Every structure is written in C-alpha cells, then in structure tokens.
Amino acid sequence: MKTPKQLTVFLGACLILLAFGSCKDTGRDAATPEPEVSGEPARTGQAFIEDDVSRPTVLSIAIGSEDHSTLVAAVQAAELENALVNAGPLMVFAPTNEAFDALPEGTVEDLLKPENKAVLANILKYHVTPGNYSKEFLKKFKKLGQANNQDVAVEVKGDEVYVGGARILASVPAGNGIVHVVDKVLLPPAE
Numbered sequence: 519m520k521t522p523k524q525l526t527v528f529l530g531a532c533l534i535l536l537a538f539g540s541c542k543d544t545g546r547d548a549a550t551p552e553p554e555v556s557g558e559p560a561r562t563g564q565a566f567i568e569d570d571v572s573r574p575t576v577l578s579i580a581i582g583s584e585d586h587s588t589l590v591a592a593v594q595a596a597e598l599e600n601a602l603v604n605a606g607p608l609m610v611f612a613p614t615n616e617a618f619d620a621l622p623e624g625t626v627e628d629l630l631k632p633e634n635k636a637v638l639a640n641i642l643k644y645h646v647t648p649g650n651y652s653k654e655f656l657k658k659f660k661k662l663g664q665a666n667n668q669d670v671a672v673e674v675k676g677d678e679v680y681v682g683g684a685r686i687l688a689s690v691p692a693g694n695g696i697v698h699v700v701d702k703v704l705l706p707p708a709e
Contacts, residue, residue: 573693576610577602580697588618588626595630596639601665606694607650609662611681613703621703640666644682644706650695653679653686668706 577599580586589612593599602608618626629638643666651659656679659672670682679686684702 575603575694576606576608576692576697579690579692580610580612583612585614585616585699586612588615589613591630592618592626592638592642595632596635596642598639598642602646604694607648608692608695609647609649609651610695610697611645611647611684611686611700611704612697613645613684613700614687617684617701617703640706641703644668644670644704652696653689653698656681656686664706666706670704 574582577593580590580593580602593602602610628634629641644664646665647662647670648665649662656662656672657674661669661671662681664670673680673683681698681700682702682704684700684704686698687701688699690697690699
C-alpha cells in the first residue's frame with residue numbers, strides 16, 4: 519500500500535502529465551461540452567470542464583488512482599461526478615478495488631446496471647460526509663451524517679480509525695475536501 523505522501527506525489531505527477539498532454543489548442547473553449555458521440559448525449563457540468571491549475575478535487579484524485587477504478591466506474595454509472603467536484607468541503611471514504619472485490623460475486627456488476635442507478639447512488643452517497651476532517655480529528659466523533667441522510671459509526675481501535683467498519687488506510691487532501699482511502703465498501707443500513 520502506498521503511503522499518503524507517495525499517493526500525493528503520484529497524483530501530482532499524473533496531473534502534471536495531464537497538464538502537458540492537454541496543452542494543444544483545439545480552438546474549443548474549455549467549457550464547451552464535447553459533441554454527441556455514437557448516439558449518447560454529451561456529459562455536461564462542472565465535472566467535465568478541464569482545469570489544469572486548481573488543486574485536484576476529490577473526484578480527480580479518485581480518477582488518478584489506479585486503486586480506485588471500480589469506485590470511479592460506480593460514480594460514473596450513478597452520474598455523481600458533478601456532486602464530487604462542488605465547492606464542498608467533502609470527505610469521501612473511498613473503497614479500494616480490493617474492497618469492491620470482497621463483495622459477493624456479481625454485486626458490483628449488478629449495481630452498475632442502469633436499472634440499479636438509484637440504489638448505487640444511495641450507496642455511494644453513504645461514502646460522502648460534508649466536512650474536511652483529518653483522520654486524527656475523526657477520532658473525536660462517534661458518528662457522521664452522510665450525504666444520503668443516514669449516519670455512519672466512527673470507532674477508534676488503538677491508533678486506527680474505522681468508519682462504518684472500514685479502516686482508514688490513507689488520507690489525501692483535495693481542493694474541495696479530503697479523500698480517506700478505506701479497506702471496505704460501506705453499505706447503508708436498510709431503511
């Protein structure tokens with residue numbers, strides 16, 4: 519597992535490469551959405567505007583991490599990209615690909631189906647809390663109110679912090695909050 523410093527350096531290098539790779543002038547305004555391709559409507563909104571100068575958002579950190587490709591696919595399937603680039607501050611508890619792999623076989627594939635978009639969005643919102651708290655500061659909490667309007671428990675075991683039973687492995691500051699990398703997918707309690 520990479521340390522927070524290694525993740526930050528890696529993500530910074532990725533952003534620099536992206537900045538140099540997107541410098542050619544195409545004559546398009548950065549805010550102009552891409553045209554419709556192959557019959558699908560163009561994705562629009564703040565999440566799809568290229569920005570080479572700001573500090574990365576919680577979404578761009580996830581996109582730049584090879585350990586979070588399943589999470590990114592889920593965010594895209596639920597069409598929550600724009601919510602993760604807003605001003606925040608947001609705390610995102612970001613499960614690794616291994617955390618998604620630990621779910622029962624077929625669960626992720628089923629959740630990614632268009633007919634399950636609302637269920638997937640609810641699960642993903644359960645991974646987001648308003649605020650920007652470090653792992654150390656989270657030790658002061660017993661529970662957090664999540665973006666899906668449900669609470670999640672916070673536990674401290676030794677020096678480790680667990681949110682909804684998921685251990686925080688690393689934390690990466692973002693321009694609109696913080697990404698806490700976790701080792702488990704948080705599943706909201708049944709209502």
